[in-house]
Amino acid sequence: MSSAPGPGREPPRYLSKAEAEAIEKELLEDYRFGRQQLIEIWGHACAMAVTKDYEPTIFYPKRSPDPLYRDFTTQCEKMDIPFLSYLPTEVQLINDAYNAVVDAVLGAEAEAGEGREPCAAILATLKHVRIPIVSLDVPSGWDVEAGSSGGISPDVLVSLSAPKQCARRFLGRQHFVAGRFLPYDVQKKFELNPPEYPGTECVVALRAPRQ
Amino acid sequence: MSSAPGPGREPPRYLSKAEAEAIEKELLEDYRFGRQQLIEIWGHACAMAVTKDYEPTIFYPKRSPDPLYRDFTTQCEKMDIPFLSYLPTEVQLINDAYNAVVDAVLGAEAEAGEGREPCAAILATLKHVRIPIVSLDVPSGWDVEAGSSGGISPDVLVSLSAPKQCARRFLGRQHFVAGRFLPYDVQKKFELNPPEYPGTECVVALRAPRQ
DSSP: OOOOOOTTOOOOOOBOHHHHHHHHHHHHHTSOOOHHHHHHHHHHHHHHHHOSSOOOOEEOSSOOOOHHHHHHHHHHHHTTOOEESSOOSOHHHHHHHOSOEEEOOOTHHHHHHTTSTTHHHHHHHHTTOOSOEEEESSOTTOBTTTBOSSOOOOSEEEEESSOBGGGGGOOSSEEEEEOTTSOHHHHHHTTOOOOOOOTTOSOEEOSSOOO | OOOOOOTTOOOOOOBOHHHHHHHHHHHHHTSOOOHHHHHHHHHHHHHHHHOSSOOOOEEOSSOOOOHHHHHHHHHHHHTTOOEESSOOSOHHHHHHHOSOEEEOOOTHHHHHHTTSTTHHHHHHHHTTOOSOEEEESSOTTOBTTTBOSSOOOOSEEEEESSOBGGGGGOOSSEEEEEOTTSOHHHHHHTTOOOOOOOTTOSOEEOSSOOO
16 A cells, blocks of 8 residues: 655655645545544554554543434444543643643534633643653644644654644654555555555654654 | 364364354353453454454455444544455456455454445455465355355455354365464353364364365
């Protein structure tokens, strides 16, 4: 599925917000991917990027009425994955209880996060945790294109499909891309210069961490 | 997600048809998995089991009007995966052109296959190919529980979720199980004795090939 050029290959292109939306629209409308299927693909890839075996706890501050998200929530609940009813404001409690924070507020909600409750308080807490933060696609509170101004500083970034322009501002230690499933024509049309995915990997770390 | 007992662990249990249906019903209704999500999970796991990198050609003899299958077909077509309009009856042509046959007629259709066209002619051809056959879940023409009587003899079997009873009749060289995603309570309720999935593997080969 991946294109193959050798050592001199171009770095992947970083997408504008409009391009990211155009790709998702094309996958859903033209390629007939389903939203549930994409979330399954991305979720699986993120789990691969985060760790080989982990026991998550979920903090889901604002439940969506969308049946799609309700169904994914049911899956987690029935699998006995614990949900936190609130995020401790005492940062030390978080540092002591967990090994990492996976910041997985996707899409538009992430953008609207800054300044709005309960997101503003959560972001204020996350800015001070000392355990690593793994952000999915667009770190919470960041602008898709401009990135962060005093927001959280993730240690690991997992770009879904392709990096968005905000990823240029990422200063953490590992930047993964989870875009192996993208059809070749989409890679070409949006000039993605996707990284090479070795073996059967669905995520790959970009070569030169931006730091 | 997998349970962990050590070297003395029980072999996985082989499901009856009713049990296999009960598990799928429970996943869909209680755990709120989606059909599209399950197919994505199974499809990914099958691709892992089949090979690290392969270029498939699809032969899809009887197209389903179900929008779900239409959407998956569109994905394949738009990714430029070639479709065969007919299966050569000359077995040598198949042996020469391909490295393996993935037999992926799922569920009820597979059972009804024997004796009905176009399936009967296809099965007659597949019985004589010399390249390996990889069957998904229930080999085409086999009964879910009783297995085969003079049907195809797959070299590789990939059981989805858990082995069905017909897998006891499997005489090929590798038997994979793709059930890592199964919730722990389902594993327990149906006494699955799932195999241990190392690292991040979504499929695992059962230890002692039945031959």
